[in-house]
Amino acid sequence: MAREITSRQENYSQWYNDIVNKADLAENSPVRGCMVIKPHGYSIWEKMQAVLDKMFKDTGHTNAYFPLFIPKSFFSKEASHVEGFAKECAVVTHYRLKNDENGKGIIVDPDARLEEELIVRPTSETIIWNTYKGWIQSYRDLPILVNQWANIVRWEMRTRLFLRTAEFLWQEGHTAHATKEEAQEETRRMINVYADFAENWMAMPVLKGTKTDSERFAGAIETYTIEALMQDGKALQSGTSHFLGQNFAQAFDVKFTDQSGKLDYVWATSWGVSTRLMGALIMAHSDDNGLVIPPRLAPTQVVIVPIYKKDAQLDQISQKANEIKQKLQDKGISVKYDDRDTQKPGWKFTEYEMKGVPVRLAIGPRDMENGTLEVARRDTLEKDIISQEGVIEHVEQLLEDIQNGIYQKALKFREDNTYYVDDYEEFKTILNEKGGFVWAHWDGTGETEQKIKEDTRATIRLVPVEDNPEPGKCIYSGKPSNQRVVFARAY
């Protein structure tokens, strides 16, 4: 069989592209930097959405929707926010096309220039806080706990499917609170929701912490992040939660009267995860045979493939397969019975392997005689012959084992690629030759952070939030350091 997926060892980024392609997740579109998310890829995203949405609802949030377009003037109201996003905004300047008088086809009508140009949202803080101004007068109006599922546009120079595209899908939570403490608590609550999702659903271990000044969200006081380690030793920021202080309330003049009758600005948070999680999912678990999806996010958890020569055999096998399918579905397991006669069994095996279906059952004439079937697990590629009698319980257990197994595998990988380093030369060597997370002391200055970045291309992924930080000496400057921070090269 021809090897169609480039191995990770040979060319990691080609491997990634091959997985996206062969697993039918997404493809490039005619529009530069934008992607078409294909049905299989979108199904996985929908599973993620469903789980996250429930988690948001369970923590008291409600969905709403704000416009795609933001008046340009809104942007200039929060200084650091503008600075952060200005360079990557798409701008709508006209509202009409017309036929060119010189016969050159459709052109932008120069008479249809917008009085105020519109920004295609790169994030929605400004339009939301402009709106919240009208919603909030009193402490009785607070908190506001709103989330929206939306697309946003950030005009990126270099794009990669899922990891960085000009347009992407995400959710953005935007909350308003009466007190600083409550907003800070919300910020931490949501980063914990993300960590919970990453670990228990995506089976992807993450580190939690805060961002340094240079890596912080434009307009935030504090940014919390979850960072995962990919198989090539690079970190991937997988979700962020921001404590915005009163920055946006001040910019948009959103005040409320508190219980003592005093007027104050409202406290804010925002938090988001995006279709980038798809990239994380791929690079956390997949192998040289294709995608590996954690069972809890797999659109199809079990596929049943019949093997037969004669139609009579197929009828018999189908009866058994449908029976098993029904029983599995009764347990809440999603099952596909693939009885297409247009593809051969071997073809189907490879196909579902590339697409990452966690469990495959195969039933052939021999099985029908023996009362058995073949069960194959995607993560380890192990195959077993089991009795048809115990198949339901076996599959239920197997799905749990796979979910747990790939988490443990990813965790072990992270542990094997985590280093504690106190010597700068060793620090550089590790980042150059191995990658991974490097815990090292840092003097807390932007200068040092910048120098290390120039030297090694590694950035501070996060500053761990620790109760009893261990002080030391900065790996670069030798100056005193409060605690170790986590360095890595990142996506």
Add this chain to the structure above:
RNA sequence: CGGGGUGUAGCGCAGUCCGGUUAGCGCAUCUGCUUUGGGAGCAGAGGGUCGCAAGUUCGAAUCUUGCCACCCCGACCA
């Protein structure tokens, strides 16, 4: 936006240096027969503005100029 590379059938490529039959090959597609426990075999068939535009020439996929797109490596970023 810098450096490198590539645009030829749905996909992957050869042909381009050195211009010259009807532009090929593999995979995929379609038809037929045989097959079916890890991407089946044989036979046949269909499918092309050679990225776009202009130029040189009797003649351009091939040479010249300009443009566009995509990929890889940097800078910037979720």
